[in-house]
Amino acid sequence: MNNTTKAQVVLRLQGITKRFGPVTANEGVSFDLHRGEVIALLGENGAGKTTLMNILFGQYTADEGSVELFGQTLPPGAPRAALDAGVGMVHQHFTLADNLTVWENIVLGVDPLTAPRLKPAQAKARIRALSDQFHLKVDPNAKVGRLTVGERQRVEILKALYRDAKILILDEPTAVLTPQEAEALFATLREAIATGLSVIFISHKLHEVMAISHRVVVLRHGKLAAERATNQTNREDLAALMVGTEVSAPSIETAAPGAPLLSLRRVTTPDQGAAPGLKSLNLELAAGQIIGLAGVSGNGQAALSDLLSGLITPASGEMQLNGTEVQRWTPRTAIAKGIARIPEDRHKTGTIADFDLTENAILETYASRFSRRGWMNWAKARAFTKDLINTYDVRCPGPDIRIRLLSGGNMQKLILGRVLEEAPQIILANQPVRGLDIGAVNYVHGALAKARDRGAAVLLISEDLDEIMQLSDVIHVISEGRLSPGFGRGTMRPEDLGAWMAGHGFDAGAPNAA
Amino acid sequence: MRLEPIAAPSPARRIVPPLLALLATFAVATLLALIAGGYPFAVFGLIVKGAFGSKFALLETLNSATPLIFTGLAIAVAFRAKLWNIGAEAQLYAGAVLTVVLGTGALGLPAYLMLPLCAIAAMFAGATLLLGPALLKTRLGVDEVVTTLLFNFIFLLFVSYLLEGPLKDPMGMGWPKSARLLPEARLPRLVEGLRLHWGFGLALIAALLVWVINTRTTLGYEMRAVGQNAEAAGFAGIPVTKVILKTALLSGGLAGLAGFSEVSGLKGALTLDLSPGFGYTGIVVAMLALLHPLGVVVAALFVAAIFVGADSMSRAAGVPSYIADIMLASALLFMVLAILLTKFRVRRD
Structure with missing residues (x-):
């Protein structure tokens, strides 16, 4: 200069x-x-x-x-x-x-x-x-x-x-x-x-x-x-x-993977407008493992996320949970089967802005846990929300305020609490720290690592390569709805992943295709 | 100029604009009364007197408010779930038609069986009518505003056909009018000797029930969730399609009850002028009530009072009763604007 x-x-x-x-x-x-x-x-x-x-x-x-x-x-x-x-x-x-x-x-x-x-x-x-x-x-x-x-x-x-x-x-x-x-x-x-x-x-x-x-x-x-x-x-x-202070990210140790909890075999889903669907995709999520999904946005992440969330079903291919083929796949069955879903857009998909914290906290479980014969049990729901606020350190005036008044980080902590309280087997975290401050980022990452350590399978979808490389035990790259082979922690440089993200290496005969 | 959302509106923010809206409504009405050659305060006085000034006037107002409470509730329930039911008019007539079909001699039952049966049939008729557009919306994505609105005209022509044909009163001297209901199918008066029928009582009970459904039941929670954010509701596992269909059944059923109450409580027979647009006025009522079921009762009384009062004022002061329509229209417009201003502030660029 x-x-x-x-x-x-x-x-x-x-x-x-x-x-x-x-x-x-x-x-x-x-x-x-x-x-x-x-x-x-x-x-x-x-x-x-x-x-x-x-x-x-x-x-x-x-x-x-x-x-x-x-x-x-x-x-x-x-x-x-x-x-x-x-x-x-x-x-x-x-x-x-x-x-x-x-x-x-x-x-x-x-x-x-x-x-x-x-x-x-x-x-x-x-x-x-x-x-x-x-x-x-x-x-x-x-x-x-x-x-x-x-x-x-x-x-x-x-x-x-x-x-x-x-x-x-x-x-x-x-x-x-x-x-x-x-x-x-x-x-x-x-x-x-x-x-x-x-x-x-x-x-x-x-x-x-x-x-x-x-x-x-x-x-x-x-x-x-x-x-x-x-x-x-x-x-x-x-x-x-x-x-303001030295950054201290949670240190994440490598863990030994357990039994496979979810497996996708040659799963194909329809394209969603301009975004591609999945193209004959194979993926296995094992207990006690964080799988990172890297990729440029709009390359099939949404389709994979929707599939695991129960919003769409495979057009072809097999999807197995705990070794059994899934039947009648909806968001409600996904939740019942122990899949925790942290959606990409917490404002539009994860919460209802003008509902209060209580109403948002029970959004996924109101039918099974907070109502009887069609009547809501608001006292129980409110008590549950208060616990959630304390356990997950949601900074807010109380369970009765509208969630739109919360900061992104606190909103995300409530969502995190809502799904983690169900002790899920599988966690789908789609852009879980987008727009959060560093304190909230560390909190969310720590919670994901903790869930892994107690035996959950975590699928982390992110556009931030640093986040993927820091957290994941295994990294896959998604491009045009196709999935790269899995790369172990520390085996790839960002440039190598970048090449996969740009779509290189997917064609038949790639040296390390799965 | 543009609008900037306010995160946490102050109490004054929430109260002042609606009050200003009421004031503005009266200002417009004053202007109109002056133009029509009346003295504004005399005109308002006559409206109030015409609506509440005597026992007769008061009961007339309550009777007029009854169908508006039902249709207002029907609209409020549907709009809350973002199901835009503009077809309460047709649903009201459907309820009235089935009441007449069952109540003019097809069934010979005592009143304590006949009345509930007719009421349930009327709800069923109204609900069925809205189920079609709701299914078209959930299955094929057809806009329910268009289907429900246009179906009003089709259904009114169908009622017209019925009154000229199958349902025509053989003793009716050729008028397009149904036979009169059997005495067992008539709603009794709320208090003996007073011209106020049980339909009003039913309307109040319905409002209370809708409020309980909204706040205490899972269905109410689901309807609110779907209305506020269908994407988040669906993601959380709430069966959005089912909830919309249930909402349609409830909304159509309430509108059908309006038809039952009018025929069985007030008119005793079905004619083509049974409803002077109660289905549409119900939209005004629901919006003025901010879609709150108990607010619907208040709004319906307000609207009915203006109509009844304006009628009597018109006779006394010679000012056209159209002033009532204009008052309502301006009240609605000002109120919608006021509601906007409780949530947004205007910024000048």
Whole structure:
């Protein structure tokens, strides 16, 4: 990095403070972004990264402080102003219209609706030029609905570049990419800063932050915890700054697997829209073992999770529980057979937002344990919930408040308690720590390891390779609905798994096919 | 401008907007009364007097509220489970038709058997009518708003056919009207000598029962879970399809009871003007009651009072009774807006 200190300041945040009721999301945050610079905004979930970017983008109005773009103070609460001044944001969840083509998505909203007509040829030529210049390979005429996640992200970036963005904000851009795709993204970003763009890169993955940024801004509890030049810091230093103390993850010992509890043989399930179903998949879950399922999202994880949850049945193939073929497979039978299910989306699938904690805690067992002849036993349900709150350390005012008021971590602890209280034989944990702070992450991981040690079989589905490698006794990679052979703990490097995640090695004749 | 959700609304947040909605309703009504040439306070006074001013007026209001309580409950039960039953009108008529079929001479039973039988038959008729759209929804994903709404018209034409044909009263001088119910099939008066029939009592009992079902039974818990988040309910093992079908049976049954109560308690025979849209007004009642079964009773009384009161006001002051419809419509719109404002705040960009 050379001379950034002398380079023009393109963005200046000064003393930004934002409160939501009693919660302070940002407090006195200030930093500058220079021309041609990449700043990594690092922080745990809930540290205030997203709030800060929403203020910069005009979605929220700051209670105190100001945003200056190219020397001009931005009027607060005006999303259009930031856009017009040349700030482009690529959200974690893409904002593209699936049924339109790439070029249509890119020009959408750029030309006024009253413009007499679009000029497709001109627009496409410009898109092609941009995509050549920044190595963003994508066909302008393709329908967005048919693109892979990586390609969609390229469209989002092109959209920003097409609008002459001078500042690019990327919110957790690598969460949906394979390691190889992430490398390609970094190449694009390097190209972009060479032409004078500035980038804010939001992430909590330390190795990426080290690889791409010039400076790192660390947020903790809404405050600016530190600002470091990247070449004067290291991962351990940043991790400590981010969490406040040294990180201590639960140490997980290898365990000897027991008897097989669940086995899938040549199981195939139908595709679910754009996401593939399972393709003749073989999998065995043994007692006392954590099986990690790595893969880029949308490669059949949902189908496998739905299958074990009882939401779908195999179209063909065998599914055995404890050696017997399953019959009449529904969520209720899955629960009755001792499968604990931690769903991917705790807000939409795991809980009912406007139900109180009690009503949520008994969601799976109300019929068998908290009612008699059609009448609910609310006293018993409430007592059970109180126990759950104590045992699983759910921080809340009591069992009668609506669950939507709980933080993600506490919500997850309640779900964890709800399923673990049934002493399950098999645990399906789908993205169990997504969006949780480090304390809750360690709690959830510790609980999973404990369940394994008492003899449960755990299937851990995650997009976070670090999590998979830390926890799993055996790792499988899923790609396009196909499953890789199992790799023992510590036998694979992330790059090797990355190759499998990208779909290499699945074809017949692979050296170590199962 | 856009809406920002409020995580934990304060008590004032919850009370003030609905009060403002009531005030706004009266403001609109005042304006209308002025335009129509009446004195606003005189008009309101006459409405209140017409609805509650005398024993006769009060009983008239209670009688008018009765079918609205039943249809309001039917709607509240269905909407709570996000089953959009717009067909309470047809279900009401179905209940009335079966009451008339059984109660005009087909069965010769004493009143203590005849009345429960007719009531159960009416519930069965209403429930069956909603079961069709509910099955289409759960099996094929057909939108129940469309099927139940359109089926109202088909069923009313069917009733019209029945009254011109098989059910036509041979002594009816050619009017499209059914024969009169046997005395054994008539609901008695709640208190002897007062013009208020047992249908009102039944409606209150029904409201209480629905409230107990909602809060104390597994079915109530399941219906609420399915209504609030069907995906989470299904994931947790709640049989979503079955719950929707049970909800349909309960909702249709309650609407069918409205038909039974009107024929057996009030009219004594079936005509095409048995219901001036009770099935649709039930939606207003249920929404004003925020889908709470006991609130339905209050809302039904409120709506009935405005209708009855406006009728009598219209005669006395010469202001058209359409003012009642406008008052109700504006009350509903303001209330929906008010409910929104208890949960969201408006932000200007």
